[in-house]
Amino acid sequence: MKKNSTVANTDLMQNITSLAKRRGFIFAGSDIYGGLANSWDYGPLGVELKNNIKQEWWRRFVQQRADVVGIDAALLMNPKVWEASGHLASFTDPLVECKTCHARLREDQLIDRTCLNCKGKDFTPTRQFNMMLKTYLGPSEESANTVYFRPETAQAMFVNFKNILDTNRPKLPFGIAQQGKAFRNEITPGNFVFRMREFEQMEIEYFVKEREWEKYFEHWLGEMKQWLKDLGVSEKKLHYVDIPDGERAHYSKRTVDIEYEYPFGQKELYGLAYRGDFDLKNHMQASGQDLRYTDTETQEKFLPHVIEPTWGVDRSVLVAMLEAYHEEDAPTAEEGESAKRVVMKFPAWLAPVKVAILPLSKKEELSKVAKPIFETLSKQFVCEYDETQSIGKRYRRQDEIGTPLCITVDFETLQDNAVTIRDRDTMKQERILVKDLAGEATKRLHV
RNA sequence: GCGGGUGUCGUAUAACGGCCAUUAUGCAACCUUCCCAAGGUUGAGAAGAGGGUUCGACUCCCUUCACCCGCUCCA
16 A cells, blocks of 8 residues: 655655754765765664664663563675575566666566566576675685675574574573664665665564464564554554565464555555574575474474564664654744744754753853853764854753753853753753753753 | 655855856864853865866766665664
8 A cells, every 4th residue: 555755755855864964863874985886874863763762672671671682793794594485586687678668677477478567578698686885705716615695694593593592591481682784786776775685673573382372472562563653653643564475484373564654655665574494494494404493391392483672773764864853944033033943853862962062152151161061961872062153142042952851051160150951842941050961961862 | 676755065055058166054174261153364175977068077878886766675
């Protein structure tokens, strides 16, 4: 089900891309050399935002859970992994293009060599599209081994399953989690950071007894919903799409796509799949290793089944930015005038900068007080110190990058040891004592 | 990869085969005890890249790169 993009939606996407560049969230990759297709670099604010997402995820799903452990595996894996997982076969599609309507079609799905789209019969020669990024391990190409960059992080969890069993003594149900880069030669990349050839994932392989899979499927669906809520994503733009029989991978009894209404259409954001014992079975067979789990009570040996929740990091950043973006009418210093205020209303935990310290002027008397405030608070929060231009301009600057709190040091501070603390969303100001600042900020930022 | 469109200071834009390439905003510095993009002065900053046509190219042509819109992609 595709939604039509409205003009406003197109504008929103442009605004986000432009703001990302202007304020240092995301830049075009290799910019000064004219770029490199579909590569994007995270700037100073973008990396904070992205790290906040990754850190919160890690805290929540690994550190705060007794039943999940983390790993960080190599990007390059033995090619046998990809043979066993099916990626080498299924990521290589024989494609042809219809010369009449330019539709791209899987050659093996053509009936009587007729275009499914326009009934044309004239096709370009068959081309093999391997989605996996190939490289060579060894000093010279000729003699070296061909290896592939991982197209997903998931296989590393299966490949390390035995190691985890042997070293961590886990009991079912338990999960292995990983965050990291993955690489795919996408046919149709694009839409900013939505689909890139190099991207970052957060995945959990959660191992359960077969008969319990539905229970834990629901559990992870609930966890993912809660996560999205905490990311600030509005429920009404989310769609939980149950993939029907026939469209699911053959080994999966249930798959839910979590889709989001992007400005360019409703498309996938996260995924949740029940993978059965497909992966472990394949790796057991291919490697010849015994990957079975031994039940602690019955001593029965069996392959656990897998629930796989998976999150896209870059898509999380994109969605967080889309949801946070607000334009408001705001009063200006001019009587009766109003101007557009751009505010990124990130949830406080997500904001790249938490507190801005703004001395009212550059006068040394003020910086003597303001600098120590910055030094104290920045031990706890990401802070910014800004003393250029008028105070109103600086508020707007902080609004545009989503800083929840601004602290203004003025000349009264020298007398009363108090400062103004200003809230991003309400623009309300309150005067509080300098010594209470750390506590007040902690309270307001819910950290 | 294919088809269509686009490419000018950080961002958004204007005009032009020939003056030092507009304008706004942002940015920097200074002045102003300045609390919601205030005012003043000053300053830095651009034709994606390469080639061709021409006395002269940002402008016309070619190549290339990138982005946007479409084509079974699921993070």
